[in-house]
Amino acid sequence: MTTSARIFGPAAREAMESRFARTIAARLSERAENVAPEIGERLRFAREKAVAAGRLARSGAEVQGAGDGSAILGLSRSVWWQRIATVLPLAALVAGLALIEDWQTRSQISVAAEVDAALLSDDLPINAYSDPGFVEYLKARPGE
Amino acid sequence: MATDKELSDFLKSVEKRAWKRAVYAVRDEDAALDIVQDAMIRLSEKYIDRPAAELPLLFQRIVSNATMDWFRRQKVRNAVVRNFSDFEGAAGGDGDFDILETLEALGSSLEHESAADSVSRAQILQLVDAQVAQLPARQREAFLLRYWEELDVAETAASMGCSEGSVKTHCSRAVHALAKALRAKGIGT
Numbered sequence: 001m002t003t004s005a006r007i008f009g010p011a012a013r014e015a016m017e018s019r020f021a022r023t024i025a026a027r028l029s030e031r032a033e034n035v036a037p038e039i040g041e042r043l044r045f046a047r048e049k050a051v052a053a054g055r056l057a058r059s060g061a062e063v064q065g066a067g068d069g070s071a072i073l074g075l076s077r078s079v080w081w082q083r084i085a086t087v088l089p090l091a092a093l094v095a096g097l098a099l100i101e102d103w104q105t106r107s108q109i110s111v112a113a114e115v116d117a118a119l120l121s122d123d124l125p126i127n128a129y130s131d132p133g134f135v136e137y138l139k140a141r142p143g144e
Numbered sequence: 145m146a147t148d149k150e151l152s153d154f155l156k157s158v159e160k161r162a163w164k165r166a167v168y169a170v171r172d173e174d175a176a177l178d179i180v181q182d183a184m185i186r187l188s189e190k191y192i193d194r195p196a197a198e199l200p201l202l203f204q205r206i207v208s209n210a211t212m213d214w215f216r217r218q219k220v221r222n223a224v225v226r227n228f229s230d231f232e233g234a235a236g237g238d239g240d241f242d243i244l245e246t247l248e249a250l251g252s253s254l255e256h257e258s259a260a261d262s263v264s265r266a267q268i269l270q271l272v273d274a275q276v277a278q279l280p281a282r283q284r285e286a287f288l289l290r291y292w293e294e295l296d297v298a299e300t301a302a303s304m305g306c307s308e309g310s311v312k313t314h315c316s317r318a319v320h321a322l323a324k325a326l327r328a329k330g331i332g333t
Binding site: 017018020021022024025027028029030031032033035039040042043046047048049050051053054055056057058 | 152155188268272319
């Protein structure tokens with residue numbers, strides 16, 4: 001171990017290194033501040049372009065954020081309208097078919113009832129139409 | 145979320161140093177401008193929602209990544225890594241404490257105008273700049289992030305993707321290499 005190594009402990013050595021490094025860094029800053037005007041101008045242009053890109057990204061994020069909220073609502077509405085638009089015609093069709101069937105059943109019942117009523121309200125008993133003698137009687141009557 | 149003014153002020157405060165760092169790395173002023181512009185736009189577009197306090201570390205990482213991307217595009221990264229690995233093997237070993245003895249003297253001479261006894265101040269600045277440019281890439285990156293960008297050791301390690309111990313080693317070697325080189329040029333003697 002050299003004499004200086006014994007004199008300078010690790011902490012002192014680190015402090016000296018740090019001090020020296022910061023002195024160098026200060027000189028680098030001094031030199032960097034004096035860049036050529038053309039370089040400075042191009043850096044300014046790059047900075048302005050970046051700020052504009054940041055503004056665009058920020059506004060895009062805000063629009064997207066706002067859009068997300070309305071989209072959820074809009075999507076919900078459209079889904080509901082789609083469902084309604086799909087279900088309504090089907091429901092109308094089913095209801096129409098049910099009405100038609102009901103009308104047909106009622107009309108059949110009505111016709112049968114009218115026939116039954118006509119037969120029952122006639123003077124001639126209904127069994128007479130199945131009697132062979134009565135049939136012969138009807139055949140013999142046209143001449144009268 | 146950083147405002148336009150916060151973003152603009154921040155970029156204005158770091159743009160020249162970022163450009164200089166990129167110049168040190170790629171040795172091409174136009175390519176360095178492209179890297180800085182690319183890094184600025186990446187920061188603005190992707191991290192605009194972050195608080196302004198997080199911008200410095202994010203920006204340093206983006207500049208480092210953009211620089212690496214440039215090397216990838218140039219397909220010379222392996223050559224660069226090989227070059228600075230060669231340097232790293234040689235640095236820091238010889239005369240460690242002899243250089244340490246001169247650190248204070250060197251620091252003092254750079255801090256005061258009296259350093260211009262033999263060379264002008266502008267020449268000293270140019271010499272410092274040239275010596276920093278000649279540092280091995282990882283040493284220079286650690287040195288600049290730690291002492292120029294004033295990141296702490298942990299932030300520097302995170303930005304460089306290495307351990308804190310590596311950062312300390314790189315920084316120490318860089319300081320010693322600079323001290324030795326400047327002393328050899330007659331500064332601080």
